[in-house]
Amino acid sequence: GSHKAPPGPPGLPLIGHLPMLGNQPHRSLHKLSQKYGPIMSLRLGSQPTIVVSSPASAELFLKTHDTVFASRPRSQAAEYMWYGTKGMIFSEYGPYWRSIRKFCTLELLSASKIESMAGLRRDELGLLVESLRRAAGAREVVDVSEKVTRLIEDMTCRMLFGKCRDERFDLRETIHDMGKLVGAFNIADYYPFLGALDLQGLTRQLKQTHRAIDKILEIIIDDHEKEADNGIKKLDRDFLDVILSLKTNPKTTHEQLAQNIDRSSIKAIVLDMIFGAIDTSHIAIEWIMSELLRHPRVMKLVQEEIRNVVGDCEVVEESCLSELPYLDMVVKESLRLHPVGPLLVPHASMEDIVIEGYGIQKKSRVIINNWGMGHDPRIWSENCEKFLPERFIDGKVDIRGNNFQLIPFGSGRRGCPGMHLGLVTTKLVVSQLVHSFDWELPFGMSADELDMNEIFGATMPRAKHLLAVPSARFG
Ligand code: HEM
Numbered sequence: 001g002s003h004k005a006p007p008g009p010p011g012l013p014l015i016g017h018l019p020m021l022g023n024q025p026h027r028s029l030h031k032l033s034q035k036y037g038p039i040m041s042l043r044l045g046s047q048p049t050i051v052v053s054s055p056a057s058a059e060l061f062l063k064t065h066d067t068v069f070a071s072r073p074r075s076q077a078a079e080y081m082w083y084g085t086k087g088m089i090f091s092e093y094g095p096y097w098r099s100i101r102k103f104c105t106l107e108l109l110s111a112s113k114i115e116s117m118a119g120l121r122r123d124e125l126g127l128l129v130e131s132l133r134r135a136a137g138a139r140e141v142v143d144v145s146e147k148v149t150r151l152i153e154d155m156t157c158r159m160l161f162g163k164c165r166d167e168r169f170d171l172r173e174t175i176h177d178m179g180k181l182v183g184a185f186n187i188a189d190y191y192p193f194l195g196a197l198d199l200q201g202l203t204r205q206l207k208q209t210h211r212a213i214d215k216i217l218e219i220i221i222d223d224h225e226k227e228a229d230n231g232i233k234k235l236d237r238d239f240l241d242v243i244l245s246l247k248t249n250p251k252t253t254h255e256q257l258a259q260n261i262d263r264s265s266i267k268a269i270v271l272d273m274i275f276g277a278i279d280t281s282h283i284a285i286e287w288i289m290s291e292l293l294r295h296p297r298v299m300k301l302v303q304e305e306i307r308n309v310v311g312d313c314e315v316v317e318e319s320c321l322s323e324l325p326y327l328d329m330v331v332k333e334s335l336r337l338h339p340v341g342p343l344l345v346p347h348a349s350m351e352d353i354v355i356e357g358y359g360i361q362k363k364s365r366v367i368i369n370n371w372g373m374g375h376d377p378r379i380w381s382e383n384c385e386k387f388l389p390e391r392f393i394d395g396k397v398d399i400r401g402n403n404f405q406l407i408p409f410g411s412g413r414r415g416c417p418g419m420h421l422g423l424v425t426t427k428l429v430v431s432q433l434v435h436s437f438d439w440e441l442p443f444g445m446s447a448d449e450l451d452m453n454e455i456f457g458a459t460m461p462r463a464k465h466l467l468a469v470p471s472a473r474f475g
Pocket residue numbers: 088089090091101272273274276277280281284340341344345346347407408409410411413414415416417418419421422423426
């Protein structure tokens with residue numbers, strides 16, 4: 001068209017801008033956007049890549065023109081890991097994607113479904129508190145990252161498959177590998193003709209991780225089918241029961257999905273839910289706990305707020321979570337500084353469009369630099385690197401996708417469907433951990449000495465496990 005592309009750095013021939021991204025693309029892109037502006041184009045192969053870095057422009061892409069940008073680019077990760085892109089997260093916009101999204105929302109992620117599973121979260125959290133109490137008694141150093149990840153894994157497995165983690169496989173390790181692989185800037189996605197060379201070794205790793213996850217999914221599905229064959233009747237049907245039943249008795253509410261579903265799409269959808277639930281909440285919780293450990297003032301305020309609501313009872317009920325406004329501010333502030341998805345999930349445009357005078361081609365890849373917006377002094381003032389929950393005190397900025405300066409769950413049609421579950425889980429676990437225990441950094445470490453580095457991926461965990469020493473606050 002006659003409209004020029006958004007500005008961007010001059011590229012190197014052939015490989016374009018990939019080498020500029022380094023191993024911290026969220027930071028490199030943030031720097032580049034300071035020079036080239038909030039709507040920037042990068043030359044990465046044959047399809048243009050647009051990087052969006054300000055709240056006003058994010059609103060244009062995710063709200064004003066949401067229908068144009070609601071698709072996803074093709075990627076090797078989605079092809080290999082999601083059985084030929086048969087899941088929700090990485091599928092292109094259309095009726096198939098919509099039918100999965102509706103199914104998962106109704107059968108798993110709605111407020112009432114989530115509430116109906118409060119008991120299993122309470123049980124699993126109770127077990128963790130018990131084990132922490134033993135550690136506290138012995139003044140042991142606890143690997144908080146490990147404990148929290150296992151907790152979320154157990155909660156998720158019970159919710160999806162009706163049982164805890166299994167000795168026969170290591171789901172967490174596999175999911176962790178996935179997070180890194182899926183987020184990687186894969187040369188094969190940008191330069192298909194270079195794909196066969198597998199210059200970064202990513203194709204090999206994707207295949208390997210896919211085999212590992214497929215083995216796990218097969219074991220889990222087999223177990224369920226055997227139970228069904230043996231006529232075992234369950235009182236509570238788990239998510240896998242519901243999705244498997246689509247094949248045998250297609251319910252009218254999900255007729256369209258039932259018609260298009262086979263074993264590999266079932267596995268792809270279950271994988272969406274495993275990945276969405278496991279690789280997110282634990283990361284959010286670890287970052288929040290890290291910030292609380294570094295900021296005893298804030299920790300004390302959170303503890304006092306919880307004590308005022310919960311009283312002398314040790315168990316924090318989920319119904320109390322709505323009465324904890326300071327905790328809300330802490331969660332916002334931590335997700336601002338440490339967004340679980342630093343670049344959201346890439347979007348793709350479905351038609352040519354002109355935005356702010358720039359021509360953006362159909363099938364452009366759109367990256368929203370969520371991390372960059374959280375670290376922009378023009379949005380958050382000069383103290384933007386400081387952890388200061390009070391900046392949210394006026395209650396004007398929410399995290400549900402209405403205020404584009406803070407969109408840890410994205411926004412619009414592709415916004416996170418698991419937001420409610422993610423928030424309930426994150427707040428519940430954090431509040432219980434700080435209500436039951438006081439926490440200290442180990443080995444006389446000072447607040448400044450705590451390593452706060454991250455590892456880039458589709459999701460961005462702490463680089464180092466968080467270690468801390470609990471002491472019980474209840475007898
Ligand atoms: C603290 C927890 C969580 C955070 C911060 C988070 C964040 C995100 C983000 C940033 C996106 C991409 C939005 C976009 O592309 O614009 C996303 C998508 C998604 N999330 Fe979450 N998420 C969380 C928890 C969950 C949970 C618990 C589930 C489900 C069990 C889940 C399932 C999904 C799915 C399926 C998508 C893809 C949606 C689509 O493409 O249509 N997430 N999430």
